[in-house]
Amino acid sequence: MNCPYCSSPDSRVINSRPSDEGASIRRRRECQNCGRRFTTYERAQLEPLMVAKRGGGRQAFNPDKLLRGLLLAAEKRPVDEAALRAFAYSFEDEVGRPEITSEDIGRRAMAFLRPLDDVAYIRFASVYRDFDSVERFLEEIQGLRESSAGPESEREKPVE
Numbered sequence: 711m712n713c714p715y716c717s718s719p720d721s722r723v724i725n726s727r728p729s730d731e732g733a734s735i736r737r738r739r740e741c742q743n744c745g746r747r748f749t750t751y752e753r754a755q756l757e758p759l760m761v762a763k764r765g766g767g768r769q770a771f772n773p774d775k776l777l778r779g780l781l782l783a784a785e786k787r788p789v790d791e792a793a794l795r796a797f798a799y800s801f802e803d804e805v806g807r808p809e810i811t812s813e814d815i816g817r818r819a820m821a822f823l824r825p826l827d828d829v830a831y832i833r834f835a836s837v838y839r840d841f842d843s844v845e846r847f848l849e850e851i852q853g854l855r856e857s858s859a860g861p862e863s864e865r866e867k868p869v870e
């Protein structure tokens with residue numbers, strides 16, 4: 711940290727204490743060059759979640775984009791918009807690691823939508839999963855029917 715008065719990089723910490731109830735550390739420093747004192751604050755900063763794209767490349771996770779996808783899938787369906795919003799905006803914290811693939815985002819969103827609404831789930835899945843054949847799409851619908859008819863549906867629901 712350069713001295714704000716003379717730009718010298720040499721400073722000595724003379725006092726250090728937590729502030730903002732522990733959210734940051736306040737350090738009192740003394741410049742070794744000009745002798746003046748200044749204060750720095752150290753604060754933890756979460757790194758943005760990075761998304762590894764299917765075709766290569768990375769970009770920062772965008773909760774608005776995820777929310778748009780969810781809203782589109784749930785259009786005119788009896789799905790609580792607040793629940794979609796909460797999912798999208800807590801997503802980054804839920805993931806809890808620095809990087810995720812776009813496929814994994816899709817999978818997590820599908821697991822979230824599935825118990826809420828079959829139609830929204832299928833709409834979302836058809837976009838995100840990028841069905842490579844009609845057969846795969848039909849299998850997916852078939853799987854839905856079976857799971858909502860049998861006791862398996864209880865097991866498939868994610869634990870909340």
Ligand SMILES: [Zn+2]
Binds near residue numbers: 718
């Ligand atoms: Zn200085």
